[in-house]
Amino acid sequence: MTKLAVIYYSTYGTNYQMAEIAADAARAAGAEVRLLKVAETAPEAVVNSQDAWKALVEKTAHIPVATPEDMEWADAYLFSAPTRFGGAPSQMRAFIDTLGGLWFAGKLANKGVSVMTSSQSPHAGQEATTLGLYTTFMHWGCIIVAPGFTDESVAKAGGNPYGYAHTQGAEFTADVTAAIGHQARRLVEISGKIRG
Numbered sequence: 001m002t003k004l005a006v007i008y009y010s011t012y013g014t015n016y017q018m019a020e021i022a023a024d025a026a027r028a029a030g031a032e033v034r035l036l037k038v039a040e041t042a043p044e045a046v047v048n049s050q051d052a053w054k055a056l057v058e059k060t061a062h063i064p065v066a067t068p069e070d071m072e073w074a075d076a077y078l079f080s081a082p083t084r085f086g087g088a089p090s091q092m093r094a095f096i097d098t099l100g101g102l103w104f105a106g107k108l109a110n111k112g113v114s115v116m117t118s119s120q121s122p123h124a125g126q127e128a129t130t131l132g133l134y135t136t137f138m139h140w141g142c143i144i145v146a147p148g149f150t151d152e153s154v155a156k157a158g159g160n161p162y163g164y165a166h167t168q169g170a171e172f173t174a175d176v177t178a179a180i181g182h183q184a185r186r187l188v189e190i191s192g193k194i195r196g
């Protein structure tokens, strides 16, 4: 059974929703899944100053915070994070920056990895965010499992072969669920083959 860590950061709920869809699809494909958020690093006063942000923190209080132990446990990683000024949010980078010890010990190597993102505008950083995270995962020695155009759902849900990218305001249609599900299932399948 492939062990998948679905690790997300979300301020307003989009990436949380995407991560949940991916986790459900991976479980249905037979994977053992941990759905995890990265720790919020914004000051409490800032979080509480926005109703939607505060509400998501409360709604997701039951989701465990990702730890280095989760990274060692998993055979595969699916990261989901919004675009922030053309790149990944500092909350996600802060978690990544705690993993130097595991990286040094070779414990992040040879795991399958895939990335999803979201942004306000379709051409304001989706690919940059996804590719930027993949750059880090190449440092770790992960095996990138991008969806490519290996299923018709990819083209139907925006046509991003690097990883599903959600544009704010778009509906979570059946096509979107199918594209996220395909990406998650493909990651589980290929990571199982890598593990052998």
Ligand SMILES: Cc1cc2nc3c(=O)[nH]c(=O)nc-3n(C[C@H](O)[C@H](O)[C@H](O)COP(=O)(O)O)c2cc1C
Binding pocket: 009, 010, 011, 012, 013, 014, 015, 016, 082, 083, 084, 085, 086, 087, 118, 119, 120, 121, 122, 123, 124, 125, 168
């Ligand atoms: C500080 C900040 C920076 C952002 N930068 C971008 C950006 O560069 N491009 C873009 O299209 N959207 C940008 N956005 C919009 C976010 O990508 C959008 O809120 C996010 O995709 C929502 O995901 P979430 O609901 O999981 O938090 C930014 C939002 C914030 C708060």
